[in-house]
Amino acid sequence: xxxxxxxxxxxxxxxxxxxxxxxxxxxxxxxxxxxxxxxxxxxxxxxxxxxxxxxxxxxxxxxxxxxxxxxxxxxxxxxxxxxxxxxxxxxxxxxxxxxxxxxxxxxxxxxxxxxxxxxxxxxxxxxxxxxxxxxxxxxxxxxxxxxxxxxxxxxxxxxxxxxxxxxxxxxxxxxxxxxxxxxxxxxxxxxxxxxxxxxxxxxxxxxxxxxxxxxxxxxxxxxxxxxxxxxxxxxxxxxxxxxxxxxxxxxxxxxxxxxxxxxxxxxxxxxxxxxxxxxxxxxxxxxxxxxxxxxxxxxxxxxxxxxxxxxxxxxxxxxxxxxxxxxxxxxxxxxxxxxxxxxxxxxxxxxxxxxxxxxxxxxxxxxxxxxxxxxxxxxxxxxxxxxxxxxxxxxx
Numbered sequence: 001x002x003x004x005x006x007x008x009x010x011x012x013x014x015x016x017x018x019x020x021x022x023x024x025x026x027x028x029x030x031x032x033x034x035x036x037x038x039x040x041x042x043x044x045x046x047x048x049x050x051x052x053x054x055x056x057x058x059x060x061x062x063x064x065x066x067x068x069x070x071x072x073x074x075x076x077x078x079x080x081x082x083x084x085x086x087x088x089x090x091x092x093x094x095x096x097x098x099x100x101x102x103x104x105x106x107x108x109x110x111x112x113x114x115x116x117x118x119x120x121x122x123x124x125x126x127x128x129x130x131x132x133x134x135x136x137x138x139x140x141x142x143x144x145x146x147x148x149x150x151x152x153x154x155x156x157x158x159x160x161x162x163x164x165x166x167x168x169x170x171x172x173x174x175x176x177x178x179x180x181x182x183x184x185x186x187x188x189x190x191x192x193x194x195x196x197x198x199x200x201x202x203x204x205x206x207x208x209x210x211x212x213x214x215x216x217x218x219x220x221x222x223x224x225x226x227x228x229x230x231x232x233x234x235x236x237x238x239x240x241x242x243x244x245x246x247x248x249x250x251x252x253x254x255x256x257x258x259x260x261x262x263x264x265x266x267x268x269x270x271x272x273x274x275x276x277x278x279x280x281x282x283x284x285x286x287x288x289x290x291x292x293x294x295x296x297x298x299x300x301x302x303x304x305x306x307x308x309x310x311x312x313x314x315x316x317x318x319x320x321x322x323x324x325x326x327x328x329x330x331x332x333x334x335x336x337x338x339x340x341x342x343x344x345x346x347x348x349x350x351x352x353x354x355x356x357x358x359x360x361x362x363x364x365x366x367x368x369x370x371x372x373x374x375x376x377x378x379x380x381x382x383x384x385x386x387x388x389x390x391x392x393x394x395x396x
Contacts (some may be wrong), residue, residue, distance in 0.1 A: 011272055022150040039114045047132030049085075052077035055124045062125075064117070069127040073222065075106040076133040081138045087361060094147055101145055102138065106333045109134050119367070139304070146189025148304055155386065157185055158193045158208055158227035160202070160218075161260055161292075164234045176285060177235050177258065180292030185231075188300060193225045215268040222265030228386040229271065231299060233260025235291070237284065254284040258291040262299045266313070272302025293348050312387070313356055314363040315346075319382065319392040321353035329377040329393075333357060336373040337366060363387045 014088035054073025056065050057165050082091060084100060091098065102109070113131040120126070142148045161177050182192050201224040202210075209217035210232045218230040237256045243249070256278045262271040277299070283304040318326065330343040346354040359366055371381065383390035 007113050024331050039269060041112045042110050047134045048081070049132050050080045051116070051130050052075050052080060053126060053128045055126045058123050058125055059119060065125045066127070069118070069125045069361050070115075070129070071106070073127045073129045075103050076132060076208050076376070077113070077129065077133050078103060078106040078109045078138065081133040081135050082142065083107065084135060085142055087101050089229060090147065097145060097147070102141060106319060109137055117138075143188060143304060148231060154191055154229035156191045156193055157182075157229050157231055158198055158222050158225050159185075159195075159231045160198060160207065160221070161231065161233040161235060161258070162207070162211060164211070176288050177292050180289050181231060181260075181296050184293055184296030184298065193227050201390045204320075206260040213321075215263050215270065218263045219265050222263070224384065227305065231257060231260060233295070234262060235288070237288070239284070251281045253279055253281050254287045255279040256284070256287040256291045258288075258295050260295050260299060263301055266315070271306050272299050274298035274302075276309060298336070312359050312366075313364055313367045314359065315352075315388045316355040316357060317388060317390045318353040318379075319351065319390070320356060320395070321348060321351050321393055323348060325377055325393055326353050326355065329375070329379075330355060332375045332377060333370070335377060337369045338363070356375065363389065 014376055042140055052073050054069045054071065054076055056068035056072060058065050060191070072244075082102065088093075111132045113129045116128040116130055118125070118127045139148070145219040159182050161174060161175075161181060163177070178195065186192055190266055198221075202221055206221060207338055210221060210230075211234055215379050218232050222228065222230045235256060235258045237254065240253050240255065241250050241255060245253070257275070258277075259273075259275045263269070264271055274295045276291050276294045278287045278294070280287040280290070318329075326345065326348060330345065334340055334343050337357075337359070339359045340357055342356075342358040342387065344356045344358070348354075357366055363384075363386070367381070370389070372390075377396070378394040379391045380394065381389065382392050
């Protein structure tokens with residue numbers, strides 16, 4: 001009995017061919033009727049439905065060519081899912097990394113697919129599929145390899161999380177909880193301001209204000225240390241002795257409560273907040289580490305979700321400005337810089353102006369395009385930090 005390849009068997013289930021790539025032995029195209037169009041399940045779970053086309057050169061047997069075209073279609077479906085989170089330039093720059101980590105295992109991100117059409121023309125076999133792509137898994141993996149962080153220009157973090165007792169913070173010494181949070185964010189590609197720099201730029205009164213929830217104080221501290229995001233919070237811990245399960249002995253249980261928030265240095269807006277409690281026997285350090293890891297995951301998820309939901313705002317601080325040239329510059333940015341959705345004047349005092357550029361791209365990309373798109377209003381870039389670009393208009 002003829003044995004079909006696994007890929008061809010899946011193709012039979014997906015059926016509905018326009019031009020069948022393979023006809024079972026003992027039949028002819030005139031006598032063989034392909035099975036009805038069926039959804040093929042690759043992995044459990046739902047997904048976001050996308051339409052994608054794949055192609056393969058006709059250089060080998062029809063069944064193998066068809067399998068190759070189908071794999072390419074699934075890869076293209078996953079590529080569309082990646083495009084939900086990062087722009088085309090980032091995808092091009094990271095093509096090899098994406099190929100090694102995501103595109104090479106495209107079927108792992110597709111929960112199911114249905115073949116819509118297939119045909120052969122000009123030496124190519126083409127397959128069109130309607131696939132359900134698991135975007136949440138793609139997002140997790142993009143986060144794991146640092147691409148989502150790179151897409152936002154790798155914003156620097158400052159971490160200030162202290163243990164408190166009766167409302168009073170402990171010393172400025174680096175603590176286990178800070179170390180764990182720093183390590184978690186660094187593992188995802190976030191650059192972090194070293195704790196020595198934080199200690200040098202933060203007075204005890206400023207620290208108290210930040211821990212008490214003063215976002216303006218956190219914003220000011222972030223500006224001094226070169227951070228774009230401040231992670232600030234407090235930790236409380238206690239110990240209770242009680243009987244261990246299935247034992248007559250007494251065991252010390254360590255309880256840790258960690259409350260933290262992520263603050264944008266540009267706007268003093270809270271990007272995300274978390275309150276986590278952990279209770280473990282024997283080891284206080286383990287309870288602290290687990291609470292810190294959980295807090296980091298929550299805050300990272302909310303920071304990334306915020307990046308996806310809203311546009312980026314870049315502030316242009318302009319020297320040697322006048323109203324006419326500021327308006328000309330705004331019009332050129334709107335017309336020539338990719339991804340810009342609005343350009344807004346915030347102030348013009350004397351020869352200094354502030355303009356906000358609202359875009360779907362990062363501040364770093366806005367800066368790159370400002371210097372390469374041939375704008376007629378001539379200027380020099382005087383500085384760049386976080387979401388702020390300082391420029392000086394040149395005399396005509």
